Amino acid sequence: MMKSRYIKFFSYLVLFVSIFTATYGALLDSDSGLVIISPNSEEYKKECAMWNAKIKARPAAVLLCSNNEHVKEALLWAKTHGKEVRIRSNRHSYEGLSTADDAAVIDVSSIKLIELSADKKTVKVGAGNNIYSVCQELWKHKLAIPLGSCPTVGVVGLAIGGGIGLSSRLMGLSCDNVTEIEMVDCNGNLIRANRVDYPDLFWACCGAGNGNFGVITSITFKTHPVSKVIVYNIEWQWKHIYDVSEKWFVLLKSAPKELMTFLRFTKRNSQKTLRSFGQFFGTEKELRILLKPLLEISSDAIVTIEECSYMQSVNKWAGVGPEGVSVISNAKSFKATSLYLKDDLPKEAIRIIDDYYSQPAIKDNFTVLDSYGGVINEVGKDFNAFSHRDCIASMQTLAYWEDDEDAGQQLEWSRNYYKDIASYGEGAYANYSDLELEDWEHAYYGDHWEALVSIKKKYDPENFFHHPQSVFFLNAV
Numbered sequence: 001m002m003k004s005r006y007i008k009f010f011s012y013l014v015l016f017v018s019i020f021t022a023t024y025g026a027l028l029d030s031d032s033g034l035v036i037i038s039p040n041s042e043e044y045k046k047e048c049a050m051w052n053a054k055i056k057a058r059p060a061a062v063l064l065c066s067n068n069e070h071v072k073e074a075l076l077w078a079k080t081h082g083k084e085v086r087i088r089s090n091r092h093s094y095e096g097l098s099t100a101d102d103a104a105v106i107d108v109s110s111i112k113l114i115e116l117s118a119d120k121k122t123v124k125v126g127a128g129n130n131i132y133s134v135c136q137e138l139w140k141h142k143l144a145i146p147l148g149s150c151p152t153v154g155v156v157g158l159a160i161g162g163g164i165g166l167s168s169r170l171m172g173l174s175c176d177n178v179t180e181i182e183m184v185d186c187n188g189n190l191i192r193a194n195r196v197d198y199p200d201l202f203w204a205c206c207g208a209g210n211g212n213f214g215v216i217t218s219i220t221f222k223t224h225p226v227s228k229v230i231v232y233n234i235e236w237q238w239k240h241i242y243d244v245s246e247k248w249f250v251l252l253k254s255a256p257k258e259l260m261t262f263l264r265f266t267k268r269n270s271q272k273t274l275r276s277f278g279q280f281f282g283t284e285k286e287l288r289i290l291l292k293p294l295l296e297i298s299s300d301a302i303v304t305i306e307e308c309s310y311m312q313s314v315n316k317w318a319g320v321g322p323e324g325v326s327v328i329s330n331a332k333s334f335k336a337t338s339l340y341l342k343d344d345l346p347k348e349a350i351r352i353i354d355d356y357y358s359q360p361a362i363k364d365n366f367t368v369l370d371s372y373g374g375v376i377n378e379v380g381k382d383f384n385a386f387s388h389r390d391c392i393a394s395m396q397t398l399a400y401w402e403d404d405e406d407a408g409q410q411l412e413w414s415r416n417y418y419k420d421i422a423s424y425g426e427g428a429y430a431n432y433s434d435l436e437l438e439d440w441e442h443a444y445y446g447d448h449w450e451a452l453v454s455i456k457k458k459y460d461p462e463n464f465f466h467h468p469q470s471v472f473f474l475n476a477v
């Protein structure tokens with residue numbers, strides 16, 4: 001009698017624990033150290049925050065992984081609980097492709113290793129590192145890898161989608177400098193992909209790896225020696241927009257690969273500004289010669305040209321103050337569009353920019369042209385999955401808002417502007433995800449799309465890893 005009561009009690013206990021675990025399992029951390037954040041957890045709100053404040057997804061759980069074993073366990077957790085997976089490193093996806101309502105977010109931001117090889121020619125970077133931490137660590141050895149300028153962006157998230165920054169025309173994109181990718185695939189297998197082992201997967205992950213083929217836990221990059229650079233910034237009155245744009249394109253098309261140059265049109269607090277800035281690996285004298293046509297446009301331009309260490313330049317562009325870099329999310333919401341240019345923007349296109357930035361209602365918007373060319377284009381069209389190798393520049397536009405009531409107006413501005421300017425370029429940058437983009441498959445990946453689909457079929461035949469703009473194929477198993 002006693003025995004059957006015990007059995008009954010024990011079975012109820014098991015049932016309760018299993019229901020509790022299925023429902024609230026996210027409250028529990030596993031023995032291995034995998035941290036599972038559930039909606040009931042105190043940290044849940046913080047763990048849901050994304051850089052773009054408009055992303056308000058509420059995942060079923062955020063699984064904080066510190067190593068490959070945790071990632072395997074997290075994948076199993078998602079399968080056992082029947083949850084879709086999203087892969088996340090440093091939360092900068094413009095459209096929040098690294099999170100989703102009711103998904104299991106596999107977060108690898110705690111994988112912080114940065115290991116320089118004995119000969120210092122390569123560095124293995126864990127998926128949790130942001131741009132700033134990698135730059136700082138490498139600078140101790142007077143080394144660098146080409147990365148973007150925003151300090152908080154994830155190095156892995158950046159590199160697997162391309163990675164453009166101030167050193168890219170000289171050193172290539174971040175993805176061009178990858179020598180090995182370590183990932184956990186859909187079956188929980190650890191794969192090390194490089195040009196010899198799994199070369200097709202390696203090719204695909206260098207330029208089209210974002211949330212597509214597996215959870216990347218580290219990337220090994222080729223390093224480059226760095227010391228000093230010259231940085232410049234020129235700011236003109238808006239009335240010079242036509243002259244500046246024309247001369248900037250001339251500079252861009254003739255510039256040596258040592259120069260990375262940007263042109264930016266901004267409107268903030270009813271103030272329109274026009275500026276060009278960049279970084280040069282050479283001497284101040286050489287740079288002044290290259291910039292002469294721009295410097296001659298107007299005597300009232302505000303000009304700064306200065307020599308600094310490579311790390312001072314990183315700090316400058318990152319806007320890093322004494323408090324360092326700690327921001328996980330931005331308080332603002334934004335919508336972005338992007339476009340690649342194969343030739344100069346003609347006067348009619350500059351007129352469109354002028355008109356849109358002269359609309360009185362817009363508050364916090366900018367368009368930036370990043371120079372391409374140099375080593376970015378020299379590596380050749382099929383070097384890896386990044387497909388924009390014959391462009392002279394990319395054009396990115398962002399419209400920000402803080403109050404939800406401004407969202408409609410900013411979104412409308414963004415849509416109309418893109419509609420009017422899009423015919424002057426083609427394609428789009430996968431790292432600047434845009435859910436309103438038509439035929440995003442070819443806009444992001446050009447004629448590499450078909451190869452990517454085959455590689456997806458081979459390595460993820462059940463389309464286990466997916467998000468609204470992941471590589472897909474019809475009738476996935």
Ligand SMILES: Cc1cc2nc3c(=O)[nH]c(=O)nc-3n(C[C@H](O)[C@H](O)[C@H](O)COP(=O)(O)OP(=O)(O)OC[C@H]3O[C@@H](n4cnc5c(N)ncnc54)[C@H](O)[C@@H]3O)c2cc1C
Nearest residue numbers: 089090091092093098148149150154157163164210211216
């Ligand atoms: C403020 C800001 C500045 C930026 N500056 C630049 C710049 O200068 N140059 C540039 O090229 N880009 C820039 N970007 C774009 C940036 O490169 C992409 O948003 C990049 O994907 C961010 O990576 P993340 O890890 O921070 O973001 P996440 O939101 O964590 O991830 C972004 C995408 O990558 C996937 N992903 C993340 N980690 C992994 C992983 N470990 N394995 C597989 N898939 C993964 C996600 O699923 C998602 O699709 C900027 C973005 C922002 C918001």
